[in-house]
Amino acid sequence: MNDQENLSRALQIKLSLGVIALSLPHLGYLPISLAVGMVLLWIWRMGVSLERLPAPGRWLLLLVTLGSCIYVVGHYGGVLGRDAGVALLTLMLALKLLEMRTIRDGYLTILLSFFLSISHFLFSQEIPVVLYVFAVTAYLLILLKALEFPDPESGTAGGLGLIVKIVLQGLPLVAVLFILFPRLSGPLWNLDLDGSSAVSGLDDEMSPGRISRLSQSDEVAFRVEFRSEVPATEELYWRGPVLWHTDGRTWRAEPPGARPSNGGETGKVIAEGEPVIYNLTLEPHRRTWIFALDMPIQWDDRYQATAEGNLVARSKLRDRQRYTATSVLRYRTAGLSGRDWEWGTQLPDGLSPRVKDLAQRWRSEAVSDIAVAEQALAYFRQQPFVYTLQPPPLGADPVDEFLFDTRQGFCEHYSSAFTTLMRAAGIPARVVTGYQGGERNPLARYFIVRQAQAHAWAEVWLEDRGWVRFDPTAAVAPERVRLSVDSAAVGERGEVRFRVKGDWLRQAMDQLGYGWDAVSASWNEWVLAYGPDSQRALLRRLGLDRLDWAGLGILLLVGLGVALGLAWLLSGRRATKEAYPENRIFQRFREKLAKVGVRSKPHEGPNAFQRRIAVARPDLSKSVEPIVCLYVQLHYGRPINDEETRRHLRALRVLVNRFKPKTSL
């Protein structure tokens, strides 16, 4: 097939559609001007194919190309980096479509498209994207096949069969490479892949409205698989940042200007209950802390504990983290450092007298610290407090206004007010943020904790028990800790609704959601998170521990060999084993001739082949003739007897062995 031949119109259109489908997901990442330009180019291309628009001239095309290059460089300040590179690639491909005319152009377009298909994974590695890219790539492969074998016999469906077959043959190779290829630690190519996209999650600051905003997001924060008995939902407090400092409105981890905390001495945890062991898969949230069930006692070496008993990683989390931790639900903490005392009793400047008075009254009425805390909880319970996602805005003194005027708030209001009250009563207290609860995926054995379950509660220092958790929100809305906030069903006036069993449609949707979550969890665990650690773990399970790089390399080669063998088995080559012995010998003869440029065609009989040889290489016809003659006798002639046949076969073999054609001049 001549590369310079023109591409049929049908193929042009199909190719353009394939490339457009492949570029489509990138449109969202491109600046709007480029995206619009790209769409215009595509429309032009389709217009040309449908003979509605004139094809661009060479000079016009050059001009557009130059212009768009300059635009991309100008917009991104260069061509390096993910966004600029992908924009340029997408744009160039759209332009290539416009000048696509010959078969060669078709090849080039498809090969470039394969680059583009890989580039999608720089933006997202989620299953839908993978499936989409695979589907479009398969379509392009079919077109490639149509270019290579312009055979009308098999339409798109026949092409698909072949592609499926080829992909199946390649599968063992891919599997071996995936499993055995040495894995590098660290994120993919050390690129800051998620650099531009905002990640939702808990902050190390809390002010009214922060968590309630978060609670409307259905995004997964992490998934937990319990390896020991599953605690009750109201016990599931996932510990995040501990906030000490308040200015009345905003809570922060540390007072401004504090030395980078190394935590003083670590708060010692004395376990009083059964340990709970679990595996947690944390979505990357670009912050250092990781979550653990209140209160962790054992964890991975990768993480450290802070003085408050929280776990933190050494650097900001850009990869999905998977770790095992052990926690106890009943515990005591020992020792209150001077710093803790100082920070735990800090009050905002200008705290209103109403708040102070209330706290002092409780203080004087109560016999112990715990009684004060109980009094505060009772206050929340008895006064008309409302748990709502859309509380009225608070003014200069939020705690005061909330406690005495508005009385509507979300967990951050309650925990903030409660902690402030405790401090005003002279009891060390702090705010703890994190997540509360978790929904069990009924189709798998793990819990999903979503951003919607973000929560804030308080911890109060009690002399004999250490830091004790108090959840004022639970006092106001006990169902909060038993059910999850239903992010999809916030009431009109902002009243919070909880996840309860809904009608059958809702249940079906939930089931679907759980199924999907289970699939993507396994995808995360087995494909995306397959790094050096999981590789080592897998090999160990196969009994191949303590493999060094060389060993891994050898294993890889062996695996590749096996995979190639499998591919060969799958290819069905064996099935075409020659039924006729003379064909095997004659095939060698054909191959020898093919090497000197005379190729036999599959549909060509031996005599026709011989005539063609005589024309192409008259010098060979003398040695070719007896071979063809013998072959014809063996293959098409009336067999005389077995002895004779064997003799002929031998003679044919000898003749073919001796046949050594030289390349023509």
Added chain:
Amino acid sequence: MANENLLRAETKPGLDALGAADIGQSVTQLVDRAGEIILGKEHSVRLALACLIARGHLLIEDQPGVGKTTLAHLLARLLGLKYQRIQFTSDLLPADIIGVSIYDRDTGGFRFHPGPIFAQLILADEINRATPKTQSALLEAMEEEQVTVDGNSHSLDVPFFVVATQNPLQQIGTFPLPESQLDRFLMRLSLGYPDWRAERELLQGRDRRDMLRELDPAWDTHWLTTIQAKAREVYCSQPLVEYVQRILDFSRRSALFELGLSPRAGLGLLAAARAWAVMQGRNQVMPEDVQAVGPHVVGHRLRFSGGVDGLEGRSTGTYLFEAVEVP
């Protein structure tokens, strides 16, 4: 006439002694003599002869005036066959072909008056002009090699060979043969215009009809039947039968064709290939023989299904034989 043939047979070498090479030579001579009258159509003449040797019937589909009649008449003359031409018209009745029984006053019974079909080579001119009823009368006769009138069967002459012509254009008022009927014809040929040199010679030369009239037979009936018998003995090896089977299989599985080839087509393909082989002076069939006759054997039995690109100007026959691998 039959006796005469038997007498002559003794002068010819016996069937067993007859070498394939002799047949090849004889065919070449015949074709050469035909070439004096039909110019530049050697291949078509050979194909028509192969069809005859394979004991099949021939359909010629072409425009008027390219020599269809001449070819049929010429074959009849050269082979020494009794020739009859039937011009098919819309009012032609089966009896006009087969014959009628007429009351004979002398014997007091019905006597059969044989129609023009009682000949050895029949030219059914413009077969698609007749009504289906008449067409099927002819086709039945072709198939059975006998006709039945008033309950009496009358055997047709042997060899019996029908050359039907069909005009592909001007289909108004015609009854095109349906596929099932086309299947009765072993081969379909189209002659096409002569090339420049041949046409010059034709225009300058003598009247072809005169030349035909003066032409002596090259073969006789016995020689023809001998060759026909010889052709049936030509060896088809396993790989060759496999090849033919692959062709049939491909035509049935391929989405390109509306309907696959019938087993009868397969038998026809082998018979025609055998005839072709014997005409080349060979005792065995080669794939090349199948390919030489193949497009003409399958051409009228296969039709491309619609909606396939890239086949413009290709016949089903040539496509099929380029697509199937020789085992």
